[in-house]
Amino acid sequence: MNKIQVFNTLSGTKEEFVPLQDNVVRMYACGPTVYDLSHLGHARMAIVWDVVQRYLRFVGYDVIYVRNITDVDDKIIKRAKELGITPEKLSRQYTYAFWHDMHSLNVESPDFEPRATEYITQMIAFTQGLIDGGHAYEAGGDVYFDVASFKDYGKLGKQNLEQLLVGSREQAVAQETLAHLKKSPVDFALWKSADASELGWPSPWGRGRPGWHLECSAMVKRILGETIDIHCGGEDLVFPHHENEIAQSEALHGQPMARYWLHNSFVQTNSEKMAKSLGNFKTIRDLLATFSADTIRLFILQSHYRNPIDFTIESLQATSTGIQRLLRAASFEHGLNESEAVAPSEAAQKTADTFKEEFAAAMNNDFNTAVAISHLYQLADGITQTKSAADKQYLASTLVHYAKVLGLTMTDTRQELDTATGAKLIDLILTLRKEARERKDYASSDLIRKSLTEIGVNVMDSADGATWEKI
Ligand SMILES: [Zn+2]
Structure with a gap:
């Protein structure tokens, strides 16, 4: 123990x-x-x-x-x-x-x-x-x-x-x-x-x-x-x-x-x-509307629990780039499928063992999550620099396993768009379609309308311009 x-x-x-x-x-x-x-x-x-x-x-x-x-x-x-x-x-x-x-x-x-x-x-x-x-x-x-x-x-x-x-x-x-x-x-x-x-x-x-x-x-x-x-x-x-x-x-x-x-x-x-x-509080709900649970958790755990945390939106934003750094490295966990899998090199195993010892030493020292997280970052950088896909995969799975000990979900939402962003994208596409029609490029304009219909967006033209709705 x-x-x-x-x-x-x-x-x-x-x-x-x-x-x-x-x-x-x-x-x-x-x-x-x-x-x-x-x-x-x-x-x-x-x-x-x-x-x-x-x-x-x-x-x-x-x-x-x-x-x-x-x-x-x-x-x-x-x-x-x-x-x-x-x-x-x-x-x-x-x-x-x-x-x-x-x-x-x-x-x-x-x-x-x-x-x-x-x-x-x-x-x-x-x-x-x-x-x-x-x-x-x-x-x-x-x-x-x-x-x-x-x-x-x-x-x-x-x-x-x-x-x-x-x-x-x-x-x-x-x-x-x-x-x-x-x-x-x-x-x-x-x-x-x-x-x-x-x-x-x-x-x-x-x-x-x-x-x-x-x-x-x-x-x-x-x-x-x-x-x-x-x-x-x-x-x-x-x-x-x-x-x-x-x-x-x-x-x-x-x-x-x-x-x-x-x-x-x-x-x-x-x-x-x-x-x-x-009267200066931010509710958890306010924060979750903008930041992921992992960002909020990482922000909190980047300070040792006995030190005060100074909260600013800017510092929370800075943390979200930290989460992206971890997620990019973690994505190599799924780099190879089972049939391609080969054993990691000795060097990779040594890197993982050293990381595990450092992580444990930090946590055993009065639960110093701040230091434990700095080791997660080092491991993430190591994964990015490693050439071998097998080593990347091995180290990435170590990273994910230990990030989860800290309660990070490591859910990769980097390519998930919320509804508001989706709506803005469709508005942008309709603006491009309008410009195509203005230069009488009806082939492009029709292709845009047809393609949007295929992904479930109905475009309606009227004298005032085009509007859209979900089918
Ligand atoms: Zn009590």
Whole structure:
């Protein structure tokens, strides 16, 4: 088995990855809150962890990958109210939209994809366990986690309770209604009361709904167990979300929640974090209207996952030429048919072996896709320069195989035209036909009309000129 080094946010260093149990990797990524269309920041998070789980499987691990859907949240409730629909309907609608986007980006489905609303029973039991253990308390129909009862609080984000108290006192002024219920301003809600008109479930503390952090703790426990191998997500989740997950789970179970905490960096526009609140986001759909899934994926993976990405349309355009470079080299995979196939030369085999070692070394170094991709480019250039068709074919199939480890589809669409381009082409042909008629070249004009009919385009002449339609 390959030795993989991962950067663990918890220790602040790179460590050798060793799963808790043999060959099994239990991995949990925090998924989307479904109240709007996903943007490039969401795409980055989904693609980065998709590649990590793909690579772990590629090297032989038996991965159980869980990514949740947050379908109960204040943002969902607020948006549903604005739109005049139920929160359930809104979250379902955007869950489907998220799946559509993930499928379009060739992000594999996780092994489990729990929705928060399906785990209310487990969340209530979890909360009751924390109350029984002296780590949570009820106040006015809400239940809060008692941060002072968990001595390790702040260990993930490297903050101590004093620093957190100063920050939260400022916040508390803005949220006075909640502040008077809590023992300490840093205590966070496990359960929030809800009146009969709001989304809610019955509980021992009255009608209410879970706090956001609780769902991941309850679902990790139910699906993967008390200690998992990898817990991952965007770096904005370190505090408070993952810090609070650790507090809840470790206070209840008395053992580590996850052995490795991995976090990906942001996508920035003009060096600001890309987020909907900044109004500068590009939805995945907007981008897919112009760029292929492989271009978007390559763009994201050309940076190491812990470095921020500066997004510009120009940089995405530059990446599409990179994809073409890979596709041109990959096309030699089909250069020879079976009867023509001969063994590759020793030199080609050596090139492939060296490439595989370099690719593995890059990926084993904290999933450094940026370096892995530079080796793909080198291999592609090598294929172009190789003279022998057999060697080209052998190296091209190696290229395609490894590109797919990164989740690139390698679908060659270089000669596929979209409908708008097709329509422009026919308009162009009709302009040429018009010019032929003007110089009384009726033979050419008739040939154009006949040829267009044969490919399924009907040309209609009128006093105003020619128009066309599909037959
Ligand atoms: Zn989470």
